[in-house]
Amino acid sequence: xxxxxxxxxxxxxxxxxxxxxxxxxxxxxxxxxSQLAEPSGATSAQVRKDLSHxxxxxxxxxxxSVDGLVRALENILxxxxxxxxxxxxxxxxxxxxxxxxxxxARGFDVVAAFDVxxxxxxxxxxxxxxxxxxxLRPVIAExxxxxxxxxxxxxxxxxxxxxxxxxxxxAILNFAPIELSEVNGVPIRTVDIxxxxxxxxxxxxxxxxxxxxxx
Amino acid sequence: xxxxxxxxxxxxxxxxxxxxxxxxxxxxxxxxxSQLAEPSGATSAQVRKDLSHxxxxxxxxxxxSVDGLVRALENILxxxxxxxxxxxxxxxxxxxxxxxxxxxARGFDVVAAFDVxxxxxxxxxxxxxxxxxxxLRPVIAExxxxxxxxxxxxxxxxxxxxxxxxxxxxAILNFAPIELSEVNGVPIRTVDIxxxxxxxxxxxxxxxxxxxxxx
DNA sequence: CCGCCCTTGTGAAAGGTTTCACAAACCAAG
DNA sequence: CTTGGTTTGTGAAACCTTTCACAAGGGCGG
Numbered sequence: 001x002x003x004x005x006x007x008x009x010x011x012x013x014x015x016x017x018x019x020x021x022x023x024x025x026x027x028x029x030x031x032x033x034s035q036l037a038e039p040s041g042a043t044s045a046q047v048r049k050d051l052s053h054x055x056x057x058x059x060x061x062x063x064x065s066v067d068g069l070v071r072a073l074e075n076i077l078x079x080x081x082x083x084x085x086x087x088x089x090x091x092x093x094x095x096x097x098x099x100x101x102x103x104x105a106r107g108f109d110v111v112a113a114f115d116v117x118x119x120x121x122x123x124x125x126x127x128x129x130x131x132x133x134x135x136l137r138p139v140i141a142e143x144x145x146x147x148x149x150x151x152x153x154x155x156x157x158x159x160x161x162x163x164x165x166x167x168x169x170x171a172i173l174n175f176a177p178i179e180l181s182e183v184n185g186v187p188i189r190t191v192d193i194x195x196x197x198x199x200x201x202x203x204x205x206x207x208x209x210x211x212x213x214x215x
Numbered sequence: 216x217x218x219x220x221x222x223x224x225x226x227x228x229x230x231x232x233x234x235x236x237x238x239x240x241x242x243x244x245x246x247x248x249s250q251l252a253e254p255s256g257a258t259s260a261q262v263r264k265d266l267s268h269x270x271x272x273x274x275x276x277x278x279x280s281v282d283g284l285v286r287a288l289e290n291i292l293x294x295x296x297x298x299x300x301x302x303x304x305x306x307x308x309x310x311x312x313x314x315x316x317x318x319x320a321r322g323f324d325v326v327a328a329f330d331v332x333x334x335x336x337x338x339x340x341x342x343x344x345x346x347x348x349x350x351l352r353p354v355i356a357e358x359x360x361x362x363x364x365x366x367x368x369x370x371x372x373x374x375x376x377x378x379x380x381x382x383x384x385x386a387i388l389n390f391a392p393i394e395l396s397e398v399n400g401v402p403i404r405t406v407d408i409x410x411x412x413x414x415x416x417x418x419x420x421x422x423x424x425x426x427x428x429x430x
Numbered sequence: 431c432c433g434c435c436c437t438t439g440t441g442a443a444a445g446g447t448t449t450c451a452c453a454a455a456c457c458a459a460g
Numbered sequence: 461c462t463t464g465g466t467t468t469g470t471g472a473a474a475c476c477t478t479t480c481a482c483a484a485g486g487g488c489g490g
Contacts, residue, residue, distance in 0.1 A: 060468040061456040078420025096311035171415035187418040189411040196404040200386035205293025276486040
């Protein structure tokens with residue numbers, strides 16, 4: 001088991017965990033791979049293959065213990081602890097993140113916020129004091145943030161990511177529409193809304209072209 | 216050429232187009248597949264393969280005409296026109312989207328906004344009047360929005376997506392942390408921040424486990 | 431016009447992911 | 461204890477994506 005695990009497998013594990021938590025809350029004790037597969041659009045074989053990379057969690061003929069699998073997946077995904085986030089850029093997206101309770105609820109606490117705007121520095125946003133960029137390194141070191149969040153304009157995103165990496169974060173979540181290259185093995189995930197919209201644009205144009213020439 | 220194009224190919228095409236636009240602004244006339252590949256982390260062969268699905272755009276020995284390829288990619292991706300977005304849910308994320316100039320700049324205009332909150336209805340957010348859900352269908356029909364954006368709480372996301380589909384949108388962008396199943400061939404893209412963070416959590420735990428047992 | 435250098439476009443090979451299909455295992459009932 | 465119904469875990473097959481490698485084509489200097 002367990003070689004290099006693909007991105008898509010990890011995504012699905014997260015989705016399985018979500019469903020399992022719902023089931024746990026509902027008091028369900030056992031679940032089969034096919035039930036688990038449904039909400040994420042996977043197949044039962046895929047569920048079993050995904051889990052098999054990490055061990056043997058089910059009972060043949062019975063399925064998986066909901067509690068047991070929740071704990072196992074929390075361990076695999078590193079979600080049996082909580083993570084501290086440092087946010088850079090308290091603009092539209094940054095503020096939305098600060099106000100979004102869903103993060104803290106799932107174990108991702110924003111513990112520091114930074115901006116370059118003098119007017120914002122010192123003020124509080126959702127209970128968090130906004131600090132100047134100059135304090136980025138010492139504050140991150142002090143509060144021990146593990147994940148850096150880049151919510152700045154595109155032009156400075158790469159530089160900010162590099163600075164976060166130097167400050168010691170172990171991973172970066174980037175909202176700027178730019179592909180940041182991973183340095184020093186610090187993984188980066190980019191959330192690029194325009195890219196998603198352009199993907200939809202392609203699909204709509206495609207289907208238009210198809211039906212257009214068919215009809 | 217042109218069979219079924221994979222998602223990752225379309226993503227890369229968007230990235231190529233971004234770079235090409237920068238080059239165009241900089242006055243560059245020709246570009247090679249390897250230059251084009253660099254910023255998106257692809258290889259030159261991949262660039263050529265991606266483009267070859269749609270036709271033959273380059274000149275051997277010379278590379279691609281920047282202008283020509285910009286136009287070609289805009290056509291392929293459906294970006295030679297602009298698209299109208301209808302936003303449902305003017306909470307934290309919805310407001311951030313309304314205020315984000317990057318969308319309109321790239322041809323995605325939010326033309327209608329809806330919410331259930333009586334206190335918000337009738338007020339204006341970034342110049343757009345917030346309307347009650349009851350008006351969703353007629354307003355979308357009237358203004359001809361092609362893309363629906365779901366920025367509601369998770370519990371109602373599926374229902375809202377279905378309602379958008381009935382209202383006639385051709386695609387849906389979903390910000391709720393739930394996997395929505397495509398109906399009637401209306402494509403859905405989900406932006407799930409928690410999922411991204413959990414992916415990073417996995418990678419950090421992984422590397423911790425690895426270095427932990429190695430050292 | 432010729433020859434050289436460069437880059438594309440593309441089959442073929444390699445690499446990776448998903449699906450299939452079935453033996454092994456488990457539970458419950460009799 | 462045995463039988464039957466059910467579901468896991470997993471090699472093998474199918475499928476899809478990426479990389480390789482090279483012939484074909486184009487421009488430029490001489």
